[in-house]
Amino acid sequence: MTEHSLWRFSRALHRAINDRRFEEIETLIDDDVEWALYGPIDMFPFLGARHGKDAVLAVIRQIADNFHVRRFERESIMLGVDSAASMLRYSLTALDSDKPISLRVAQFAQFRAGRLISLRVLIDTFDLVEQALGRAIHLPKMSSAG
């Protein structure tokens, strides 16, 4: 039975981020890949949309420059023939401050011939910003409008 493309991609991505070994991930990304990590790009420049392998590899290098993955757990996973959806909990370390960051992430990936052609990632970004700031953001409670 052939291994699902998600597993190879996931291993290569973590190797790239933690060990700065980019050679394998390069072979697993399609030239025309569409990539989007949604969130405030003014605070986290590695978030946002990218098109094409070079742009995506650049963003993976940016993530590797900023974070180390300590642990991750797949809380939910669905595998299609050439697609995958998962909900993950990541424990990261921010390299500039050595601060631990815990993230919950939804990831939707599509593959063609074993290569990533689309990745959309949603993050609980309000929580991410609060952790990066190291304090809560106090805003008015939306009891009737939100």
Add this chain to the structure above:
Amino acid sequence: MTIESLNKQRVRHLLDAFARGDIDAALACCTDDVSFLTHAPIDVLPHMAPRHGKSELREFWQTVLSRYSDIRHKTLHILADGDAVATYMQAYFRKRSNDRIMQFDIAVFYSFRDGLVSEIREIIDSYDLVQQVLEREIGPLITDGQPGEG
């Protein structure tokens, strides 16, 4: 029809029922002990707190429908595997208070038991969602260090 196709159809049915405001039909897709969890700042959006059971979910959905109209979902991805379904959607909600449209992407993971939804878990770009609800940028509040001072 496979269980996966059936469960995808059930999710679409639930989403359509909710979008047209038919809470009874949406709840009929769920188990009595359905649990709902969205990862969002509940100190800012208190109605988005976790819900357990149909009556709490009904109360949540009623709150949403009382504040928003013209609810639409565009499903970009839907995957099913056994008793689980994941959807990636673009959602559009019109605020009843001022007719402004909120548009956000949302990932929803459903678990099924005996053909009914027993668990709903959502992940949203919550920073952007809060900005759209408040109709203001949060960034300046943080950098000015005023309301955000902890």
